[in-house]
Amino acid sequence: MISSCPICNVQVLTAELERHANGHFEDDQLQRDMELAHQMALAESSTDVMVANAHLSGCVGSFSSDSNAQGASSSHSGYSSHYGEVLDEQISCLITAQIRGKVQEIQGGVMSLLRSCLETEGGSSTSIISGHIDHHQSISSEDKGWGCGWRNIQMLSSHLLKQRPEAREILFGGSGFVPDIPSLQRWLEIAWDKNFDTIGSSHFHNKVYGAKKWIGTTECATLFRFFGLRARIVDFDSTESSGLQNKNVKRAGSQVRGPMDKFVVKNNPSKSSSELCQEDAESMRGRQVLVDWVWNYFASGRSDRSGMQRVTVSDKTPLYFQHQGHSRTIVGIQKKKGHHGSQDQYTLLILDPGHRTADLERTLRSKKGWQSLVKRGVHTLKKPQYQLCYVDCGIANAEEIEQLKTIDSILVRF
Structure with missing residues (x-):
């Protein structure tokens, strides 16, 4: 006092x-x-x-x-x-x-090491990756088992602070650094106090500081939107229940399990659900729709559109990647051209807060064993639902910020 x-x-x-x-x-x-x-x-x-x-x-x-x-x-x-x-x-x-979050510095940067590994790979692959990002690992004595969402927010924040001057001006009060988890929890509570995501916050009883509670894409979007950043959520859903969610009907809090958010308002694309389902069945088999979306997302922000370079850098933010039980950060995607009319093969490039930063640096620097830590193919996408969160460029004005208080998403069926 x-x-x-x-x-x-x-x-x-x-x-x-x-x-x-x-x-x-x-x-x-x-x-x-x-x-x-x-x-x-x-x-x-x-x-x-x-x-x-x-x-x-x-x-x-x-x-x-x-x-x-x-x-x-x-x-x-x-x-x-x-x-x-x-x-x-x-x-x-x-x-x-607020306190600066602990992060193990990687000399040269993790993305520089990853780019070097991708460029030295054989074959006819093309990769698109994000710019700077710091890897924030979960720590056994602090957040092991529940803190992956907060660690992904830290990773996304490290990118925004480095790559986007307009975000650096306003994120965390202009501090210029990524706060630790307790500080981020306080910022989220303030966002809730300012009426951001009033429906979702009620699930936490508007209190999260000091609690070992899982969070997801909605809390990530809420935090960034509070600062005026245009955080967006995309839902990829193959379950029958999505038909109910399409009508903006929100499930009761007792039915929410883990960090997958059920409170988010899911908006229909221009096509009807039946048309999307038919299109999925015909041309977008299984989880391919998700990796197609990720490729198009990063490709739309790359400076070199010729496609001749083995590795290009996109100006798009990394993607907060959520599924039931865990979340990670997508920092890029690799495509291998299909032969004789076969389908192109995509591989997500992911930083997992569950991995040790020291192991990540060691494998990337030696160019041995890094694929098992970073690469995830389409065959690994076995969950019925996924959510992505990213941040568009620019700062919202006062009128737009009022609209951003309601957390919504674009629904993609697969």
């Missing part, structure tokens, strides 16, 4: 108030405090009074989400202007208190 000193009117932690006030009775300290109070009074109209050593665990709970700060600090001016209003104390406190 924050209290004002009765002597100099400086705001300090309540627990430190008595010590601070007693310090006024020491002559030297009194002079310094009076000078500080004078300086703060002059700057009061343009800067927040923030507690530099605030602890994250008490940061959000100490303030009401409706409280108003006196102004945003200059270091977060881009974030403040994005929302067109001063930051409230809840957000200001978290910006200061």
Whole structure:
């Protein structure tokens, strides 16, 4: 809690108030405090009074989400202007208190090593990969078994912070780094407080900080949309139940198992479900529709459209890749041309938070055994449902942000 000193009117932690006030009775300290109070009074109209050593665990709970700060600090001016209003104390406190997530640095970068491996492979393959991304692994003592969703958010965030200047300005209050899981949990709670994904948040009772709960694409999209980023969800569904979901009927929370989201509003494409089913049966067999979509997604963002290079880099974000029980990050896709009229073969290129970063670096650097960690063929896609989340370019305006509060998706049947 924050209290004002009765002597100099400086705001300090309540627990430190008595010590601070007693310090006024020491002559030297009194002079310094009076000078500080004078300086703060002059700057009061343009800067927040923030507690530099605030602890994250008490940061959000100490303030009401409706409280108003006196102004945003200059270091977060881009974030403040994005929302067109001063930051409230809840957000200001978290910006200061959030902690940088731990990540094992890979010299040269994981994507550079992956590109080198793909370029030295034999055969007539063509690959498209994302730009920079850091691999964030799950840690046994912290999040093993439940934290994969948060780790994928961290990986996607590392890409956005490096590749998109407009996102760097506003993500996590302009901090410039990827926060740890507890900090991300706080950001998600704030997004819920601001009425993003009100239906889905009720499943968590609007509380996720400190909880070992699975999350999925909806929470990923909610987090990024809160910052004004255009996070999109695509549903790939082969189950009969999708007919019910097409009508925007949401299942009860008791029927939600694992991170696969059932609350998301699934929008029909232009064709009817029967037409899509017929088309799937004729020309898009099985999970091929998913890898076709992934190829087209990355291909639409590559700079070299000639297709002559063995490996090209796309400006598209990596894909948060969710299925029942686990989630990973798709960082690219490889295609091998079919011979004598046979179908082209696709292989997803994936970073799994369940793998150790050290193992990933070792195999990529030695060019031995990396395929088993990174490559996933169509035959491995055996789940009835998949969800992808990606982030479009640009920053949403205030009107669009209101629309982004409702988490929806595009439904693709396969």
